[in-house]
Amino acid sequence: MNLRDFSIASERREYLEKALSINLEQVHNETVEQAEDVHCENLIGATSIPLGVAGPIKIRGEYVNGQYILPLATTEGALIASVSRGCKTITQSGGAVVYAYRVGTTRGPVFYTGGLQKSRILYTWVREHEALLKTAAESTSKHLKYKKLKIKSLADYVFIRFYFDTDEAMGMNMVTIATDKVTRIIEKETGIPCLSVAGNFDTDKKAAWLNFINNRGIKVWAEVQVSKKTIREVLHTSADKIFDVWLGKNIFGSIMSGSLGFNAHFANIIAAIFSATGQDIAHVVEGSMGVTTARLLKDGDLYFSIYLPSLMVGTIGGGTKLPAQQAALRILGLKGENKTLQLAEIIGSGVLAAELSLLAALAENKLAQAHKTLGR
Template identity: 45%
Template structure:
């Protein structure tokens, strides 16, 4: 921090203490770095904490203006890489390092081991099988007769809704609208192709315009632009079934000798463990995620590439399968609702942009949407590596010894 910045920060902090300014108004009176420094002074004075590390960040505070309010600095999460791993995807093909940011010791080592085994098997397949960001407003109607009329109107006038929605965006496209009726509540689940953007804001703005058309043409009244049938940042069976964002699957067949020599177990043991743990155990727990720890890789790659961290809730909505095939081991991971983008949001932050560059997917793709598809495929392959490594550690009873060896 320069002397001028420090002086400005102290002046701003004093004005806040005197009641002249509010925390969120500081950028109107100084540059973003001085404003952040002033807030650190105020927080340090009130709490007695030192924010020296928080204030030691490596990019101009103004770069984060679209991403945060009342900025004081940055929380720095250690970032590492696993791989490189061979990916045979529909949009991502070749060897890539996988960037992961985490504070969980042994995670990178585990995923890295899984990547090595995937390479020994010739690499992993990955495909995005469905794509679409959703927003589901809820309308009030008088009774089920009006509900039926609204549903019928929507089915007959989807093109009008599409025109209104797509007027708000130069990239997004309305794919379909699905009505759901519960008494006098009617939910319309709009699904959009948002190309390389994760697209939540795009879908919200577009849906608002479509809702205006519904209210003008029918007796329905909009209660909320989000009626929770979307469903965003909450565990939801509808996302497990219908998908949200990208629905992506990665799989691999590993020769028996690789399983035995590298993973110190057998295809039969891994398959049985997966059935009893990930399938039966998860069913008994009424879990929406039938996997070992997909959320670990999803969260770490989200942080490393600027994704919305709260959407790890949906990203962990995955099913892992494992079976013995002709003496070899087949393993797959299917993630139903992986909400990712390579443009907008946190992807513009400098360190997160570098994480995307490591994968070769920063910015918009050609064709549009291909970079976000490629990111989804990379995360799915990373998740497959993580599942394979953990399941094998459990099958060989090496999990606790691995953590002990790494001192975690």
């Protein structure tokens, strides 16, 4: 018997229970198993991650403005409590100022030219026929808009990085289909073969300086100015202590480790909100990159900011269609147009809160105690 021979999850689960002499009752999830468009082969049920909320946090952005509750799915004790403390600090400081900009979802095929002369021919042809490629790409979906391309060559290989606006979807499937059509045209017209529609020049689901510098998906900036009084009363430390930890940990520690990010723990908040809202979890790796900035101000106040150069998110498609993830998105209260940019600004604000609270905990030497109390 092959697992693919079963038509429903319950039959497949029962077969595994008998074959492996185990009980799989805990993965049974009627809601997921009966949901439409569940893209999971050989489905047997669903795993469960505890879902909590942090906030409220006041946000002053281009796409969101108001107070928001953050749904976070995590198994790490103390994380949500810490984020909530950061949210309280930011709210009492007038809110997070945040901006999001859509760079575009990318796909980067690799071509084998056989030599530099043909590499030059390929480069020239693509540049001269970019309008043709744009039309072909956009014909694959009414939700996709071509933005731009970048070309790099190495020996007898040529890499082309295509950028697309994928509307409210994160859009990797959409851009893969569009890029596939484009590469077939290039092959036909130049005679130069495409080795792979995904040539690691995307760069998808990998930490890369290309994504850090040229960006991918959506890039987000968030900042807050915190008074000496709020730092003392809510974070129980001082601006200069937070600054010292930020400099030693986020900057010098990142330099010494060769890190592709200069932050305390972006991945924690990114993974928690991705899990809650149905994002592609593998894109946490891009979300983990970024920079936290701190600056001492007069009278003991603190300027604090984060930058996310490569945030891959969407509000339709993929895991966002699952019932629990739909519920989490409803908690965020996304409305009208640009829901994905709204989500990006909320995530950026959550990252700001998480960074500020953790650095304060380290500055007051309370991280271990928090995990003893809440994480064990």
